[in-house]
Amino acid sequence: MLSQNIKVSANDSSNDGLESIMPHFVLCVRDFNLELEHNGEEMTADEYLEMCLQTKTAETQEDEKYNRPRECIKRYFTRRKVFTFDRPAGRKVMRTLDLAREEDLNEDFVHETEKFLAYIYTCPGKYLLNKSPVTGSMLAKLLREYVATISDGNVPCVEDAIMIMTRQENEKHAKVAVEEFKVFLKQIQLPVYDKNKLCNSNLKFKKEQLSSLQSKLMFDTDSKFQNSTEDEMQTLYEEFEKHNSKLLYEKCINTLHKMHETTVKVNIEKGKYATSGGHDVYDQDMRVLYDEYNNELKNIDIAERRKAQHDFESKMIHENKLMVTEDKKLTEKESKELMTTKLNTLKTELIQSQKNERIKLEAKLDDQRRFYDEKRETAKRKEKERERRIADEHREELRRMKEEFEYEIKREREKRIAAKERRDMENERRRLNERERALEQNKWCYLS
Template sequence: MLSQNIKVSANDPSNDDLQNIMPQFVLCVRDFNLDLEQNGDEITADEYLEMCLQTKTGETPEDDKYNRPRECIKKYFTRRKVFTFDRPASRKVMRTLDLAREEDLNEDFVHETEKFLAYIYTCPGKYLLNKSPVTGSMLAKLLREYVTTISDGNVPCVEDAMLIMTRQENKKHAKVAAEEYKVFLKQIQLPVYDKNKLCDSNLKFKKENLSSLQSKLMFDTDSKFQKSTEVKRS
């Protein structure tokens, strides 16, 4: 359904690149009491997940219904992880779980929970194609663009949304750079007796300011925002 209601690129209707923007697939199975083994050999939880994602070879409607979600998970979620949680505690403790202490909980459940938390908290953040990390404000801009597009009855395009978002971010960074230069100018004490020293100081600040701006700009291939900032500082 997602592949039918979102486009990665306006020039590629196949959506083969959708897997590149999908988040990591983390499956949590509660009250898991099966033995993690296959043909008598012990397997990991991740191997168990891959085993569960195996498809059937039949061509009946039932086979298609069984295979379709598994095929989609494997196609669109190339990074997969599973955690198998034991029952949290005994039936008596479960009745008043909100009052339970950690020592009242199942040791295996606590251990798996610690593994899960450690994994989630160390997962790398999302990055753009230029390796820039996606910040909270960038994510908010992307979501706003998606919602606006869907509300207008159109199919959102990831590339278009990212282009709009990066333009907004670049505009913000360019404005900050220009404001920093204004602050620098206001700190100059008049009258100026050593013009060479002032020119050197001005040149040094511009260079550092420009270097900082360039490190933040995204997909500014034509240097549009860099040039606009230079005009404001001249």
């Protein structure tokens, strides 16, 4: 019996709900030539079928054998329909029936065929146990599962077959949703500057897809398929967002390199920074470059811009160090040259001053020699001794001044040498003048 070769549920052997999943029973009787009447009264084909399905009182084994198929049909096929077809045409037409025209066919046969087609086309679709309509692909999966189970010698279980079919259908719908999400991502032109807009667009489309998927899923009470599909979409979006971030980073870093090539690097080649204080100029140009970079790419998320800028600055550390080293060398060189120039100037001024003082002294001595010409011979020896002593003292003074001067120069290299040197030189000049005045007074005293 059918009830012994198929079951509704794996946990229930009663098969009480089997009739709910059985198809309509449609009986087509060809070449029907009986009269549809009973006890002299006409009946319909359906009434004729119901009459034929009447059972006998089971008194013998033959009666049970007679009743069994009729009971099964009435039990499991609650909707039953019969179509009785006359012979399609005469013998001559039947030989070439596939080439026959409609007007060559029996009128009663054509009429019954039209009724049959109208009934079949208007029959409602089948539904699963959860009232979900059965589609063609679902029916094919169910049939394959039934055939495979029967071929293995097992009893087909409707519930198991439906769950297998449901899982396959859910997997198909989930796969379709994921594929549509992939198509959605492929349609987005990269890179997308506004990450918030990209995220909102993703959330909106994903919400629509998941809502549509939820309406198609069957028996997904634990939301297994919906959650796995959402997770897969999220993974795809995260990979997509990571790729978008990579493109944004590449655009930022390429923009920085391009700006650097056309501005700062050109200035380096021209020697703009090859001067004292060049690093400050270089640093200012780099700040201008970063300002222009952020202004040009202001539509890109600030985090992406800062990351690219930080990496670019790391690559520019060597160049920055070169600018600092070169600036330091040039500054030290210019300072040294300036000190040398100042020292030479001071030396020249000192020599010229000494020369002028010597000329003045010699002129005064000449005047004194002319004035004291009569006493020249007497005072000549003393005068020579005095002049020798003065010269020795003068040389000693010059030597001492030289040592002090060199010492001051050494100290001035460390801090404000120029100002202190001038003060020292002025003090020296005043001491010389005082000594000269003292010498003149001594001369006058001696001559007097």
